Amino acid sequence: MHTAEFLSFFYQAAPYIHAHRGKTFVIHFDADFADSYLENILQDCAILQSLGIKLILIHGIRAEIDRNLAKSGIISHFSNDKRITSKEMIPEILNAAGSVRLKIEAVLSMNIVNSPMQDAEVKIAGGNYITARPLGVIGGCDFGYTGEIRKINEFAIKSALSDDEIVLISPVGYAPTGEIFNLDSEEVASTIAAELAADKLIYLCEGIANLRATERLHQLTPELAKKKEVENSGIRRRMRAAARACEEGIARVHLVEKDNQGALLQELFTRDGAGIMITAELYDILRPATIDDINHIIALIRPLEANGTLIPRSREILEADIDKFYVLIRDGSIIACVALYPYTQEKTAELACLAVAPEYRKHRRADFLLEQLSQIARQKGMESLFLLTTQTAQWFEARGFSRIEIEELPEKKRAKYNRERNSRAYRKFL
Numbered sequence: 230m231h232t233a234e235f236l237s238f239f240y241q242a243a244p245y246i247h248a249h250r251g252k253t254f255v256i257h258f259d260a261d262f263a264d265s266y267l268e269n270i271l272q273d274c275a276i277l278q279s280l281g282i283k284l285i286l287i288h289g290i291r292a293e294i295d296r297n298l299a300k301s302g303i304i305s306h307f308s309n310d311k312r313i314t315s316k317e318m319i320p321e322i323l324n325a326a327g328s329v330r331l332k333i334e335a336v337l338s339m340n341i342v343n344s345p346m347q348d349a350e351v352k353i354a355g356g357n358y359i360t361a362r363p364l365g366v367i368g369g370c371d372f373g374y375t376g377e378i379r380k381i382n383e384f385a386i387k388s389a390l391s392d393d394e395i396v397l398i399s400p401v402g403y404a405p406t407g408e409i410f411n412l413d414s415e416e417v418a419s420t421i422a423a424e425l426a427a428d429k430l431i432y433l434c435e436g437i438a439n440l441r442a443t444e445r446l447h448q449l450t451p452e453l454a455k456k457k458e459v460e461n462s463g464i465r466r467r468m469r470a471a472a473r474a475c476e477e478g479i480a481r482v483h484l485v486e487k488d489n490q491g492a493l494l495q496e497l498f499t500r501d502g503a504g505i506m507i508t509a510e511l512y513d514i515l516r517p518a519t520i521d522d523i524n525h526i527i528a529l530i531r532p533l534e535a536n537g538t539l540i541p542r543s544r545e546i547l548e549a550d551i552d553k554f555y556v557l558i559r560d561g562s563i564i565a566c567v568a569l570y571p572y573t574q575e576k577t578a579e580l581a582c583l584a585v586a587p588e589y590r591k592h593r594r595a596d597f598l599l600e601q602l603s604q605i606a607r608q609k610g611m612e613s614l615f616l617l618t619t620q621t622a623q624w625f626e627a628r629g630f631s632r633i634e635i636e637e638l639p640e641k642k643r644a645k646y647n648r649e650r651n652s653r654a655y656r657k658f659l
């Protein structure tokens with residue numbers, strides 16, 4: 230790789246490295262003992278962990294169970310894509326879970342010179358994190374020892390994560406009576422992600438690269454994911470699980486090709502990604518503001534001007550600057566706004582007047598706006614964003630902005646700086 234290429238890749242990845250550090254990701258992948266891609270996936274997971282991401286890995290065992298049952302001559306029956314588990318299947322399921330788990334532990338313990346695992350020193354935690362109950366009889370079908378999660382030991386999982394351990398969870402759960410239940414691993418992943426309020430849920434799955442390429446499908450809303458007709462039952466199950474997870478509060482669920490080396494890293498550290506993202510954020514549409522939006526923008530920002538959070542802007546100023554404003558629309562109403570003032574000569578742009586309506590806050594809409602405006606600024610040839618703030622410094626710091634001196638602002642902005650307001654200046658390179 231040429232130096233320029235390397236630097237361009239590294240500069241593109243750097244904001245993501247920063248943004249993901251300290252975050253909790255739940256990653257699900259189906260695995261069988263003979264899976265040739267397991268090593269690639271786990272090497273990438275070890276890299277994520279070394280970048281400070283807290284990882285919970287949930288492994289599926291469907292293929293390994295099928296193999297074991299076939300060897301023992303036990304026939305499986307399914308209802309609604311779920312296996313009906315009989316008592317005689319339990320030893321085969323435990324055997325599958327044990328062998329896959331041990332294989333994963335062995336791969337994560339590798340320390341091969343000149344490989345991504347060199348000096349990784351991964352610690353793995355596991356245990357009786359899941360209390361389960363039987364799924365019972367649904368639509369007349371008795372699911373036997375197929376179970377669902379009753380509760381998870383959130384404290385134990387969180388304390389393992391805070392000890393820098395990778396939490397590895399198999400899709401079996403225990404009842405207080407000592408019975409063992411076969412669980413749907415995709416559901417285990419979505420439930421754990423939702424209960425722990427994970428930052429991301431990622432499903433590694435065969436066929437995603439093809440679906441993305443043939444249908445040019447990069448993003449979907451949970452609603453569309455639920456209805457999406459896909460022949461591949463693995464993708465279908467994950468689309469449904471992803472939609473449920475979004476509805477339960479996970480902002481972004483990613484479906485990533487399992488068999489493409491590096492697809493996971495590409496999805497997480499590049500702008501275009503490599504998979505399909507399911508996110509409720511798409512319900513909101515970001516568009517440039519028009520003169521007709523002014524009354525709505527005023528309604529949104531006046532209370533914030535009154536309490537000193539935003540600098541007051543007269544209607545005349547808003548009218549004159551309306552081409553700098555963007556609005557976020559949900560169901561026809563403006564629920565957030567932001568402005569971008571480019572300083573073309575200095576290749577920097579001011580982010581201003583960021584406001585989300587109070588009832589729509591805490592759903593990462595401001596994060597979404599910041600991401601979108603960063604992209605727009607980049608397209609306009611800007612190399613950095615800057616802003617002035619009195620009360621929201623921490624929010625911007627957590628998103629990679631650093632404090633700068635007022636003297637570092639573009640000259641025209643500096644000239645207008647209001648010393649009395651005493652705002653602090655922050656900058657982020659794009």
Ligand SMILES: CC(C)(COP(=O)(O)OP(=O)(O)OC[C@H]1O[C@@H](n2cnc3c(N)ncnc32)[C@H](O)[C@@H]1OP(=O)(O)O)[C@@H](O)C(=O)NCCC(=O)NCCS
Pocket residue numbers: 533538539582583584585586589590591592593594595596597616617618619620621622623624
């Ligand atoms: C700041 C603001 C834009 C965030 O919008 P949002 O859509 O709720 O943002 P996100 O969902 O991406 O982030 C929410 C997180 O930011 C935190 N946050 C909100 N305001 C904050 C502030 N002033 N300082 C630090 N953190 C803040 C929330 O507590 C929440 O934290 P949590 O996820 O740990 O619960 C919104 O609170 C707002 O409109 N505030 C008033 C206007 C303002 O301050 N604008 C910035 C002008 S410089």
